[in-house]
Amino acid sequence: MNCDYIQEKLSAFLDRGESFEDADGVLSHLYGCNECKAFFTSAIKLRSLAVRDKVTAPPELDDSLLREVKKRRKVNPLSYRLRLPVYVISAAAVFLLVLSFTFGYLMQERVHQRELKAVLQAPPARVVYSMPTQVVYPAALRQQ
């Protein structure tokens, strides 16, 4: 077992706290290897420093950020966006389409009925008969 292999195992052990697959081999190597011991010690030291180094976010950050958020939230009424689920919008579109077809059909029927009524109510047509006219050409044209 080389040192990189052992140190990678130790690193994973630090993160997950799991037991080693080959605990005896790793521990016996660690016991006799100064390099791996130094790695493990420094990794633990780094962790303890990190735990103590954690800080909370400064309160002024909270104030400025939440103020900024509320300011940006004031939307222009002209740029209002409709927030509806897609299925509601789809249903509304289909409804409008059906409504427009129905309305068009009804209007067409109504126009037809009005035209028919106009025809039926119109006075009966009178046929005027007349005699055919005879054209009398001058003598010169008559020869041609």
Added chain:
Amino acid sequence: MSDPEKIGEFEAVYNKHKAGIYNFCRRMLSAGDEGKDVVREVFLKFFQSPASFDGEMPVKVWLYRSARNRCLNIIRDNGKLAREGENGDEIAGANSAADNLHDETQIIGRVLKRLPADYRGILILREWDDLSYEEIARTLDTTISAVKSKLFKARKQAGEVYRKLFGD
């Protein structure tokens, strides 16, 4: 959702994650004000653009990923990455100063400052913010085995830096 509901939901998310995100940014950038600015940016982005939050990713992962990306951009822009590794003179003088350095915050700050940004990031996510391997993998957009391997390398390098600076 009405405005008060939306703001209330935002406040709940903010109160739950603010300390973790603040610690992450503070330690990534080693500067309090920059860290605060990033926290503000991240939470405002979360509040303003729900489109960038697809819902499949947990809020926690989304916030950490966003904070990490922003911190890395700042580090790159400030040229801090270029300064990483240029610590020969400071290390030489650090041992003599170590006796006076009682403040653990400064110790850990010095160690982290000398790590590459990706090692620093993964260590902070694990040690400061207690993210699981899976959460770290999703934050970094990588695999769990890659997280394990990188954490080991980051710890190894952090240990070496610590020993160089402050002895055993």
